[in-house]
Amino acid sequence: MTESSQPLKLIIDGQPVPFVKGDSVLVAMLRNQHHPTGGGCLCLGGDCPHCLATIDGVAYVRTCQVPARPGCVVACTHHAHAVPALPQTHHVEPTTNARHQHADVVVIGQGKSGLAAAELARTAGQTVVTLDAAQGQDVIGIYPGAQVVARTTQGMLIVHVRQEIIVATGAAELHPVALGNSLAGLMTARAAQQLQAAGLSLGRIVVINDANRLVRFEGESNVTAVVVRDDQGLEQHVGCDTAVIDLGTTPRNMLHRMAAGLPGVRVSVVGDAATNSDVPNCPAHGLVCHCSQVGVADLQSVWDRGFHELELVKRASLAGTGTCQGGVCLPYVRSFLANKGGTLQPAFTARPLARPITMGEVAAGGHHHVTLRTPLDGVHRAAHAHMERAGGWWRPWNYGDWQAEYWAVREAVSIMDVSTLGKMLISGPDALTLLDRLYPTKVSTIKTGMSRYVLLLDEKGYVLDDGLISKISDTRYTLTFTSGGATTAELWVRDWAESWGLNVRILNQTMSLGAINVTGPLAKELLARAGLEKPPEFLSHVEAHVAGIPCRIFRLSFTGELSYELHHAAVNAPVLWRTLLDLGKSLNIRPHGLEALLKLRLEKGHIIVGQDTDFDSTPRRIHHEWAVKLDKPDFVGKHAVLRTNKVSLDKILCGLSMEGPPPIEGANLTVDGNYAGYVTSATWSPILGKTVMLAWLKLSNDLAPDRVMIDGRPAQRTETPFYDKEGARAKA
Amino acid sequence: MNLPCPNCGVRPITEFLYGELTSVPDAITDADARDVDRAFMRNNPQGPQTERWFHVYGCRRWITLQRDTRTDEVL
Amino acid sequence: MPKLDRFPLTRIVSTPALLDGIQTSTTAIVMRTAPDELFWLGSPAAPVINDPHAIIEHDTSFVGTWLSTQAATAWVSANCEWQLPTTRPVFAQGEVAGLPVKLWIEPRRMLVLVQQPFAADLGERLQ
Secondary structure, rough: OHHHHHHHHEEEEEEEEEEEEEEEEHHHHOOOHHHHHHOOOEEEOOOOOOEEEEOOOOOEEEEHHHHHOOOOEEEOOHHHHOOOOOOOOOOOOOOEEEEEEEEEEEEEEEOOOHHHHHHHHHOOOOOOOOHHHHOOOOEEEEEOOEEEEEOOOEEEEEEEEEEEEEEEOOOOEEOOOOOOOOOEEEEEEHHHHHHHHOOOOOOEEEOOOOHHHHEEEEEOOOEEEEEOOOOOEEEEEEEOOOEEEEEOEOOOOHHHHHOOOOOOOEEEOOOOHOOHHHHOOOOOOOEEOOOOEHHHHHHHHHHHOOOOHHHHHHHOOOOOOOOOOOOOOOHHHHHHHHHHHOOOOOEEEEOOOOOOOOOHHOOOOOOOOOOEEOOHHHHHHHHHOOEEEOOOOEEHHHHHHHHHHHHHHHOOEEEEOOOOEEEEEEOOOOEEEEEEHEEEEEEHOOOOOOOEEEEEOOOOOEEEEEEEEEEEEEEEEEEOHHHHHHHHHHHHHHHHHHHOOOOEEEEEOOOOOEEEEEOOOHHHHHHHHHHOOOOOOOOOEEEEEEEEEEEEEEOOOOOOOOEEEEEHHHHHHHHHHHHHHOOOOOOOOOOHHHHHHHHHHOOOOOOOOOOOOOOOOOOOOOOOOOOOOOOOOOOOHHHHHHHHHOOOOOOOEEEEEEEEOOOOOOEEEEEOOOEEEEEEEEEEEEEOOOOEEEEEEOOOOOOOOOEEEEEEEEEEEEEOOOOOOOHHHOOO | EEEEEEOOEEEHHHHEEOOOOOOOOOOOOOOOHHHHHHHOOOOOOOOEEEEEEOOOOOOOEEEEEEOOOOOOOOO | OOOOOOOOOOOOOOOOOHOOOHHHHHOEEEEEEEEEEEEEOOOOOOOOOOOOOEEEEEOOOOEEEEEEHHHHHHHHHHHHHOOOOOOOEEEEEEEEOOEEEEEEEEOOOEEEEEEEEHHHHHHHOOO
């Protein structure tokens, strides 16, 4: 037997069954006496939920829309509208492709009116994309933009529409509402035609074309009789194998309702989709919404509870919220409400998604937000650093031994990758004016070659960021910001420069410059070995070569030890890093990661904006009033600071210390059992042999309590810095 | 939804960060009250509103535009 | 994964009028990233600009790759929500594959550039 003469087979609930070329999965199933959901009026038009099944592992698939393929695996997981179980095993969905296309016009539906609309648009010189469910292009949503998103046989297609969306989706047939409408053997007139054309025998047929005469369907699982009312009003039993429902049509206008009102695009509806619905009479019994299993009695109950508007009835009853999105029930819910309230209410709002889609289809074309990598990222990974995401960047948390890293800083020398710092260059005749109006410090008193630690305040007087201003010349300054704050800082600085109409040039150097912090009592010795004879004094900066690499060297300290920050072209970072490690070998150098740094800085009581500060942290609340010069004519936030200074202080950021291990960051403080604040940073200090913390502490009667409880343990308010109070080590 | 960047062209809104443009009603005349209003109060009009958007993924500059808050239409 | 190369370039920040006056070159790639900023890539070197306040930065942080028109079209169609300009050669910038990219599009090829912090992700997302 040759391959081509073998019968085509698909697998239904584990059994191979034959099908005929051209069959949809549904037709193949019916050909073999399988009803996917066990019953309900089949439409074969993709409008109803009665042919749902799981195909090749994907649930909620309308089998009438899927061509049968040899070997495709069908599971009747939606029998009687049951909810299929989620896979219990680890499940990885295959990647779904996405494609973007741009067009003047999108025509949805390629029946007679859709074809005509597309032709008309093309003739008018417009670029047209057509999407047709019959050709496997299933529109699942229309979004502002405007974007029409369709599932296609090649993945998800996103069409960006410039001018017009034309909905030409035709009309669906009405389903019956009556007792027994969940039996098998019910189908619409078009469905019956298609099945007969496909060679299926429908047995004895009864055609229902008058809803008012329909009383009920009878049968065990398959319909065996239809009960109708005759001209005299008497019930007549008509025996049958198939009940053909021919009750009229309702426009398929869901996508029109979804698109209507989107900005920047025309939306029109043509052909049968633009017609008015045949409004059937809603009978007193029967299931209306099969997806959510809502019967007429449920609608009545919702009505009795006072929900009379269609949108509310939808939400209260859940009719129309299932996989067919009202395809079956909407005409009946409308007629139910019209009977009750006297007016026919417009169809409910349609929103994406129009059809169930898989998680892979949701994710198609999407990307994770990038976690940035410094120019030393590869170097850290090669050194087997444990990398963590922090402030939007991948950063070394440790290199395997945080304690050794910590002690290298405190007792010898260490380096850290601080390329993540926000870095900005400001140049121009108005550079000083800009910075003096932006920052609460007196920028005019910063001398050329000097740097100053600064706060950046917003108009509410709250701390936005902190960093360093360094003066290069009368018209040129560099700024640094926190790692997470670089973008906010850039848009902040540009906004004010523009608003004030100042003559400045601004360059964000965050990514173009690498930065390495050299820190520890032997830092100066290391730099001398790297050829730097005259390193800068505390809070000054110089341009010089280090290990042959041009750097701008800043002298400040976050760790509390002697520190030099080397800023250099990003490309040079790996060479500089390796050279420093080589030169420092006999000094017992080792790099440190964030884990050690967070201890080092907390011992010094240095805040991290965003961790220790909150959205409403005024300089006064964080004890940084020294950084704010209120005798300056003006700066952003000055009025707010003056105002907030008039009210009594309600909370402060303060240092705490305690015996034993640190509490979790965020732990509550209590005084006499009452809430008194929370911990923002906490760590065990190796050099002090106790836990040190920063915490927000509520004041009572303008007084801060000296002792608080944290997790049932006492903690003592402690002046910061906890370590080296005079700062002698940093200034050495 | 798209925004027209005069430097880069029409781009999806996801490329931008929103920056509100504060304006203090003329009726407020006291300097201190104007300052409070500017810092804390938003007009939230129903209709056209002037807005600033920062084009993060493109030119990294501010653009100013008018948007109808009822329809999201850029005017 | 395509090999990414470093594309050292000169960034010039100055006044729009002065940048408008810069003679472009037939060999260097000149990208006007903003009214007050210009990228100069390749030889000859960027011209001297008559602005004592101009910021001239030799930026070594850009990496990228040339794609054939065919590869570029496929990549853009799968990853770009906005429409590329149709003139050639042309500069364009925006989000592609979730990354802030600078594109230089010639008749037969396209240069994709990102700053180094995005390079690893560009490499993955070009596949």
